[in-house]
Amino acid sequence: MSFNAFLFQALNGLSAASGLFFVAAGLSLIFGVTRIVNIAHGSLYMIGTYIAYSIATKVGGAFGFWGGIVITALLVGLIGAAIEIVLLRRIYRAPELFQLLATFALVLVINDATLWIWGPEDLLGPRAPGLTGSIEVLGRRLPTYDIFLIFVGPFVLWMLHLALAKTRFGRLMRAATQDREMVGALGVNQAMLFTGVFALGALLAGLGGALQIAREPATLATDLIVIGDAFVVVVVGGMGSISGAYLAAVIIAEVKALCIGLGIVNFGGFTVNFSKLTLVAEFLVMAAVLIARPYGLLGREQVAVRSVAEPEEPLRPSTPATKIAGLILLVVLVCLPLIAKNSPYTLVLGIDVLIAVLFATSLHFIMGPGGMHSFGHAAYFGLGAYGAALLVKWFAAPMGLALAAAPMLALVGALLFGWFAVRLSGVYLAMLTLAFAQIVWAAVFQWETLTGGSNGVLGVWPSAPFDTRTPFYFLTLALAAFGVLLLRKFLFAPFGYAMRAGRDSPLRAEAIGLDVKRVHWLAFAIAGAVCGIAGGLFAFAKGSISPETIGVSRSIDGLVMVLLGGIQTLTGPIVGASVYAVLQDYMMRSTEYWRALLGGIILLLVLAFPSGIVGGFVKLISRRKTTSKAAS
Amino acid sequence: MSDLAIRSLSKSFGGVRAVNDVSFDIKRGEFLALIGPNGAGKSTCFNMINGQLPPDSGEIWFEGAKLNGKKPRDIWRLGIGRTFQVAATFNSMTVIENVQMALISHANQVYRLWKPAASLHRERALELLAQVGMQDAADRPSRELAYGDVKRVELAIALANDPRLLLMDEPTAGMAPKERNDLIALVKRLVIEKGISVLFTEHSMDVVFAFADRIIVLARGRLIADGDAKSIRDNPQVREVYFGTGKTFQKSEAH
Known part of the structure; x- marks a missing residue:
């Protein structure tokens, strides 16, 4: 690649950086003030592209385009304010991460609403009136609109800086980012502040989306792609830092542009196609930054937010009643093939549910008692699934061997990634785990010769005697029950207590001789290995495995299951996974708009049971007890 | 023989010398109070001994082992228990x-x-x-638990590794006067029974003068006095640090 071509790619990168910056800045502002990780931010960006498209094509002309962009930004800002007032305001006092579940539900709802309004086709907007030409830069033609975008980013950055430095609202925002409680204690109307910040963040996302219509078509896949990129940018730049977000957006966009520009390069007979490494490169940059500067390039260590969540009950060994209930459940599950003789589909669903239970329980192991909120648990599921599938594909390994290898590969991955992850905490840990999961996903997706790329690995069928449905169901049941009970046993053992001690108070745990990082690292590895079993079973249950089944959405599914069931109880993930898997299956079969329905149900559950299904149930019982005591 | 030996310990934060060339010893079974006004460097001193802060210079010895550079959990394993200023479980x-x-x-x-x-x-x-x-x-x-009870539980936790030295950073902070006396009396009794040495910081002079075997006084990072209750009470420098000299007031009047 010549030097000129290199510079040209750099310019391209700068224009892409602006859009990335708008979303990331909004996300960062919202997180800084409200401590909400707004997964729906990519959805707001997506709505921006669609609304701007509609205005530009319906109204037409220069006003339709440029005026449309402004109107779109304002409209999306209003939508953001509405979301904050109607939904989020009700759950600020809910346990940590619970808002996450709500914003994820919004992703589902908004995606289907967009599908309903605009339809499934990609929509390409008109070219920007007045900026349709291109000028020659370094011997190549660069669209003038791209040049415009290069300048819009820094301009908005400058405006935001002014607003934050000079206005009262800006000062309040900076104050709330540093110490929200103190701002509240000073008598500032927090509700107004939060709504304002949310509206501003949404407005930025809408603006970013609207500006894209002249470059890229509006599509329904935008939301998750954009939120993934925005997470990376915010974390690399430092949570809550606007300048950091711009710096990081430029770095990420440049790295991507460079990869595309490099294309296929020969290293002494070894060809590397860099244009296919964009995803891996992006997340490698993030992992490297987080390891070197755990709070991002321009971020500062987060002030611990005093938890408003209700403290956890001590773990008690199961009562005889619970034990009997568990036994009855197990008996019912063992008899399921008999009960469901006439509906073979029940067993298929049963296998899915059991795999989901194992997946969610392993995630809960590190999320609940370990306090490590992993956003990338799909990595270990994927390593297990691909480990098993590739053994079958390349070595024609028998199922027993492949299923034994699944947790091993996942364990190795979890030991490697966990070593880095436990050095961080909170949102940064969550984002680093997400980055590792994306690296696994991208490696699987782009290493076609080994993994079959997007087609995945086919023909992974179980060997006899498990090659029919009922025996395979029993195998799954046995392994799932084994995994769940094993993790439960660990939690009651000294190791599990040490995990909780390290979560409750790291300082105090160290002061009584515990190596907190080591304990959490091993916990991470154990959870990864058990998750690998779920992955291996999944590959054999479906007979195939493809990258799309181990993507971000599986990690998020896991989070939803754990939070839905209730993070503070050990039965929570089991109930959450079962409910979620059955609901998803039922709705996928009954309506095209199953995402919206699922999202709606999650929202209802979030508002009705802020401590999860099992948590809510437990609270209900204890309330009964106290009232009956008071009555007697 | 001394259990804990501190030799010319120093620590600066930016330009502030929080602890400046401090040396002292604790003998086996001694109940030693470290006092001083706010900002004197007591907590910094403590956090260097328990391994949370690395000292800039100086040495910390415990039973012949050097503690510099050791992690809190390793220091605990050597037989040093600790309680926190803000108690928690x-x-x-x-x-x-x-x-x-x-x-x-x-x-x-x-x-x-x-x-x-x-x-x-x-x-x-x-x-x-x-x-x-x-x-x-x-x-x-x-x-x-009520806060006073949390303090007691914390003490039980600190005694779990049969420590030979107990570090207590403001053990009675946030407690009512009656509770304070009870807790310190309890500590004193346990210490005598088990032969543990104790280093503690304290703001309540009643507690200090009633229970401590020996008292050392820090002011602006320096050790200014070391002795029993009576000699500390009569030390003019300590009085100056705690009560002031009235000079600041005179100066502002002179204007």
């Missing part, structure tokens, strides 16, 4: 489980995966709780 556990956790760690059983933790060292944990008068609350969730 592991909130998701019961009172006795808090003590059991420390006993498990002391017995090097942290990485065991099988036997339920609740069944380990229960007798010993109950004994420790009895010593601090908390055996009746053993199976209550520790987050429900």
Whole structure:
């Protein structure tokens, strides 16, 4: 690649950086003030592209385009304010991460609403009136609109800086980012502040989306792609830092542009196609930054937010009643093939549910008692699934061997990634785990010769005697029950207590001789290995495995299951996974708009049971007890 | 022989010399109070001894072992227990489980995966709780305890590794006067029974003068006095530090 071509790619990168910056800045502002990780931010960006498209094509002309962009930004800002007032305001006092579940539900709802309004086709907007030409830069033609975008980013950055430095609202925002409680204690109307910040963040996302219509078509896949990129940018730049977000957006966009520009390069007979490494490169940059500067390039260590969540009950060994209930459940599950003789589909669903239970329980192991909120648990599921599938594909390994290898590969991955992850905490840990999961996903997706790329690995069928449905169901049941009970046993053992001690108070745990990082690292590895079993079973249950089944959405599914069931109880993930898997299956079969329905149900559950299904149930019982005591 | 020996310890934060060339010893079984006005460097001194802060210079010796550069958990394993200025327990556990956790760690059983933790060292944990008068609350969730009781549980935890030295950073902060006296009297009794040395910081002079064997005084990072209650009480420099000289007031009047 010549030097000129290199510079040209750099310019391209700068224009892409602006859009990335708008979303990331909004996300960062919202997180800084409200401590909400707004997964729906990519959805707001997506709505921006669609609304701007509609205005530009319906109204037409220069006003339709440029005026449309402004109107779109304002409209999306209003939508953001509405979301904050109607939904989020009700759950600020809910346990940590619970808002996450709500914003994820919004992703589902908004995606289907967009599908309903605009339809499934990609929509390409008109070219920007007045900026349709291109000028020659370094011997190549660069669209003038791209040049415009290069300048819009820094301009908005400058405006935001002014607003934050000079206005009262800006000062309040900076104050709330540093110490929200103190701002509240000073008598500032927090509700107004939060709504304002949310509206501003949404407005930025809408603006970013609207500006894209002249470059890229509006599509329904935008939301998750954009939120993934925005997470990376915010974390690399430092949570809550606007300048950091711009710096990081430029770095990420440049790295991507460079990869595309490099294309296929020969290293002494070894060809590397860099244009296919964009995803891996992006997340490698993030992992490297987080390891070197755990709070991002321009971020500062987060002030611990005093938890408003209700403290956890001590773990008690199961009562005889619970034990009997568990036994009855197990008996019912063992008899399921008999009960469901006439509906073979029940067993298929049963296998899915059991795999989901194992997946969610392993995630809960590190999320609940370990306090490590992993956003990338799909990595270990994927390593297990691909480990098993590739053994079958390349070595024609028998199922027993492949299923034994699944947790091993996942364990190795979890030991490697966990070593880095436990050095961080909170949102940064969550984002680093997400980055590792994306690296696994991208490696699987782009290493076609080994993994079959997007087609995945086919023909992974179980060997006899498990090659029919009922025996395979029993195998799954046995392994799932084994995994769940094993993790439960660990939690009651000294190791599990040490995990909780390290979560409750790291300082105090160290002061009584515990190596907190080591304990959490091993916990991470154990959870990864058990998750690998779920992955291996999944590959054999479906007979195939493809990258799309181990993507971000599986990690998020896991989070939803754990939070839905209730993070503070050990039965929570089991109930959450079962409910979620059955609901998803039922709705996928009954309506095209199953995402919206699922999202709606999650929202209802979030508002009705802020401590999860099992948590809510437990609270209900204890309330009964106290009232009956008071009555007697 | 001295248990703990501090030699020319110094620590600066930016331009502030928080602890400046401080040296002192604690003899076995001694109940030593470290006092001084706010900002004198007491907590900094403490955090260097327990391994939370690395000193800029100087040495810390405990029973012939150098503590510089050791992590808090390693220092604990050498036989130094500690309590915190703001007391807290592991909130998701019961009172006795808090003590059991420390006993498990002391017995090097942290990485065991099988036997339920609740069944380990229960007798010993109950004994420790009895010593601090908390055996009746053993199976209550520790987050429900009143602050004074949390302090007692913390003391039981600190005694779990049979320490030979106990570091207590403001053990009575946030307590009512009656509770303060009870707690320190309890510590003093245990210390005499077990032959433990104690280094503690304290703001309540009543407590200090009534219980400490010896008192050392820090002011602006320097050690300005070292002696028994009477000599400290009569030390003019200590009086100046605590009560002022009135000079600042005179100056502003002179204007």
